[in-house]
Amino acid sequence: MAGEHLYLREEFKRFWQNKDPFIEAGKIRGKVFREHKARTTLCFDLNGKRYFLKLHKGIGWKEILKDLFQLRLPVLGAGNEQKAVLALTEIGVGTMSVAAFGEKGFNPARKRSFIITDAIEPATSLEDVALQWRENSPVLKQKRAIFRRVCEMARLMHENNINHRDFYICHFLWRGYPEGGSDSVLLDSTQPDLALIDLHRALIHKKLPYRWRVKDLAGLYYSVMDEKPTNGDRFRFITAYSRKTLRAALTEDATLWGEVERKAKKLYKKDIRKGIKKPRIKQ
Template sequence: MSVYLREELARAWAGQDPFEVVEHITGDVYRELEGRRTLRFELHEKAYFLKLHRGIGWKEIFKNLVQGRLPVLGASNEKAAIEALQAVDVGTMSVAAFGEKGQNPARQLSFIVTDAIEPSISLEDLAIEWREQPPSLQQKRAVMATVCHMARAMHEAGVNHRDFYICHFLLRNRTFTNDPDLAIIDLHRALIHKKIPYRWRLKDLASLYFSAFDVPLTLRDKLRFIRDYTGLPLREALNDQQKLWQQVEAKAQHLYKRAVRKGIIR
């Protein structure tokens, strides 16, 4: 069993079993899935997010593996990913509490509590606003440069998100500066490697690009991203990594067509 409680939660939950506490926390439920519950709650006028993981059972684990998907077994995955991003100064969530008990991965109980990032706006919602009120060139470039830097640093640290969409970037305080304060969230499916495999890098980059289709991106914007992400002169990046960027384009287009087919995008 492993438990971490930051000072204010250690005081608030003193003398109580933290696993019992999180089981009975109430708040605004954001997601309720088999084996995982996500909710926002407040304690002493401070807001937090709780992700409570209950074992999904061997049947669901095997089902995920047969379908070629890696199952999410608990909260430790997200905690490790947060710590990996913090180690390379990539903006992300802050852990206020964590707990894990049980050796059986199919029945393990775990939780993670993070500080709510408020006020903020997701880049997905910001893109919608931009359609009505286009940003200045300086604002757009500042956001894109920061997203690019975060993606590069995350991947160089061996972390891939697996749900790397612009909705999972939050702009703190909705404030624009030359260095926007962005945070990457929802890291429960992230994987950590010594060196990120090609296929996971491709998946992240294609997902990011697909999710930004509604952002008014110019060819120059895209080329600047490639240059800054690779850290190479543009001509060299396009020559040496031509296959990667062609596949990013193709996979992003495939994701878009699938989203249209499923009615997610109209």
């Protein structure tokens, strides 16, 4: 049908045979994680398997114009996330797997869409892992393995002209890391299998604009500031991300890393003022 895009993996072809997938997706009920005016995110079980659904309704011209006037790119549907999942998978960045996707309508203000992804279980966000590490310090080898993998994912994403827009450690899931952790996991997992999630605002460019690179890197740095990264941590990230010696990176890319640090600290101070964070670092 014109103006309609649909992908159903085999199990959803069976579940929804001779039915309208858009109607069926709208009937799904489960544990609601987030509910916005035009987007609902929920977790549900079907035939013994767990999935996540993001259901998008048209956001209306008022919201589109509001975002544009505030110099923000509006999220018009699930298409962003579906494209980002495919793009990241192709370049070797761990992410979600799509079980079903649908999008229809020409009018961007009234477009309807949905995306269903497999639940990543067991898994723990790096934000929660970091909280556990405050109580039980990680093995240094493991901590550095996490740094390397996060850095590699950031570099691959940016080298391939993709930016996340919400690039925080809470959006990295460590596959196989059980909730609450365990000594055996802490000791043995030196090659972490990470998945990058929450891609509904991700963008794919012909050439990644500088400002989006800064935004992603600043967001990532901001999100680990409470963990008090050392100079060694920062320098390892910079050299691995830039694939240059530290001297070359700090000389040739001084503007980039200076802006990243300033923006990250500005975000952190803003959250302190709002009471979202309690200061754990010197301002």
